Amino acid sequence: MSTIGNSTNIVWHKCSVEKCDRDELLQQRGCVIWVTGLSGSGKSTLACALGRGLHARGKLTYILDGDNVRHGLNRDLSFRAEDRAENIRRTGEVAKLFADAGVICIASLISPYRKERDACRALLAEGDFIEVFMDIPLHVCEARDPKGLYKLARAGKIKGFTGVDDPYEPPLTSEIVLRQNQGICDSPNDLADIVISYLDKKGYLKA
């Protein structure tokens, strides 16, 4: 019997069908691709391109997009620091379940804090958490501003906007860093291909 958080007297129940069996069934290795970066850096676009690219190769993926998860599971959370931390924690736990199911789970959320991202990494087996840093400068994200949120933040109409008046801690040791070349960003499909090549090389696209 053990105590986990606020749950007392709980025992882990093991089943004879395990992750390796599901991986075998799906002919892939369940893992988490964690896409982090500023608003407007291209996280959701990359996640979709990656989902499409892997689907076309017969691989099962699922996207946990920050915006979307905040429509349901995380609808009770705001953008203050403790709620962002909880947003990251919950998304990390859900991503872990997807990976355990054998799915290639693509989590795309700003996830501005290094400590919380690293805590999500620690939930997975070595190698199974693949951090992708969208290293796109703030001024580029701000110029894109597809939702007009930077404009509102600069006008003081949104308080605590990441990169404007709220922190973003860039990763120090991401598996993959995607950045502009001479001021030009590769197309979303080209960026997705970089990630797919990584997965292929590391053996995640076969059981």
Ligand SMILES: Nc1ncnc2c1ncn2[C@@H]1O[C@H](COP(=O)(O)OS(=O)(=O)O)[C@@H](OP(=O)(O)O)[C@H]1O
């Ligand atoms: N204050 C503030 N700061 C940053 N972003 C804001 C804020 N308020 C709303 N939004 C919109 O919410 C999206 C980010 O949600 P996330 O769950 O990814 O954020 S976090 O990881 O909890 O920091 C983010 O979506 P993306 O642009 O896709 O990143 C914004 O559209």
Ligand SMILES: Nc1ncnc2c1ncn2[C@@H]1O[C@H](COP(=O)(O)OP(=O)(O)O)[C@@H](O)[C@H]1O
């Ligand atoms: N590789 C790319 N090159 C150029 N523009 C891009 C690229 N990826 C995304 N964009 C554009 O940048 C904007 C923000 O992309 P989005 O995926 O919504 O970012 P995020 O999810 O990080 O907020 C959109 O207008 C999108 O079309």
